[in-house]
Amino acid sequence: MKAIEIIEGITKGADKPEITCDTVKAGDSNREIKRVALSMFATVEVVKKAKKWGADMLIVHEPTYYDHMDVMIDTSVTRAKKKLIEDSGIVIFRYHDCMHSRDIDQITEGELHYLGLTGKLEKTKYSASYIFNSDKEITPLEMAQLMERELGIKHVRIAGSRDHKAKKIAACFGTPGGVFELLCDDSIDLVLTGEACEWKLSEYARDADLLGIKKALIVMGHIPSERDGMRLLTERMKKDYPELNVCYIECGEVYSYTDKE
Numbered sequence: 141m142k143a144i145e146i147i148e149g150i151t152k153g154a155d156k157p158e159i160t161c162d163t164v165k166a167g168d169s170n171r172e173i174k175r176v177a178l179s180m181f182a183t184v185e186v187v188k189k190a191k192k193w194g195a196d197m198l199i200v201h202e203p204t205y206y207d208h209m210d211v212m213i214d215t216s217v218t219r220a221k222k223k224l225i226e227d228s229g230i231v232i233f234r235y236h237d238c239m240h241s242r243d244i245d246q247i248t249e250g251e252l253h254y255l256g257l258t259g260k261l262e263k264t265k266y267s268a269s270y271i272f273n274s275d276k277e278i279t280p281l282e283m284a285q286l287m288e289r290e291l292g293i294k295h296v297r298i299a300g301s302r303d304h305k306a307k308k309i310a311a312c313f314g315t316p317g318g319v320f321e322l323l324c325d326d327s328i329d330l331v332l333t334g335e336a337c338e339w340k341l342s343e344y345a346r347d348a349d350l351l352g353i354k355k356a357l358i359v360m361g362h363i364p365s366e367r368d369g370m371r372l373l374t375e376r377m378k379k380d381y382p383e384l385n386v387c388y389i390e391c392g393e394v395y396s397y398t399d400k401e
């Protein structure tokens with residue numbers, strides 16, 4: 141199976157934007173593929189692990205060269221990374237827009253799946269931001285503990301109230317638009333996101349709580365807030381493409397901490 145055929149297969153049914161970052165970043169899209177690795181980011185370590193595993197193709201959700209459209213600036217880092225990738229011969233495809241532009245956003249679906257939460261998902265006017273009406277009430281503290289336990293996130297941060305019961309939850313994984321607007325909506329109890337402007341969103345949530353308006357913002361970190369969509373895609377591809385060898389490579393969180401490795 142050629143890389144291009146895999147790309148056409150996995151992106152099928154998505155509302156593909158006219159201008160998209162979902163392109164081949166390295167390698168030959170006509171290459172015959174037998175082994176496909178998936179990860180959140182094509183970090184240097186992920187590329188090396190993929191090569192060691194024998195991957196012909198690597199599918200990632202995020203940019204390789206620190207720019208949304210992967211326009212490469214010339215630095216010692218980008219030059220060395222480009223050489224590593226070229227020497228590996230691996231075809232790298234970014235699968236981003238087509239994951240987010242479906243009736244059910246595949247990233248959001250993956251996060252909720254691995255959290256084990258059930259409920260009803262509603263679109264908002266902001267792309268990749270959803271309202272999740274949870275079947276069960278959950279406090280922000282319980283949600284953060286669930287994330288650390290089920291998603292393996294090292295440090296989940298809570299701004300605002302820790303102990304009110306939340307049911308109407310804004311699921312804004314990654315850094316989509318509309319996170320502040322959804323936080324300002326008084327019908328929403330809790331907002332989940334990957335990363336947030338601290339002086340604006342986090343301080344708003346803190347003041348809301350201090351003024352007796354029960355709401356909270358949970359900041360998961362960008363990678364931990366989206367990688368489970370790639371984990372779920374890996375499981376789907378294993379079923380959909382039995383002729384391929386498919387594996388997930390964990391890229392790990394970008395920050396290290398003093399208390400946990």
Ligand SMILES: [Fe+2]
Nearest residue numbers: 202314315366
């Ligand atoms: Fe993202």
Ligand SMILES: [Fe+2]
Nearest residue numbers: 201247314366
């Ligand atoms: Fe994303």
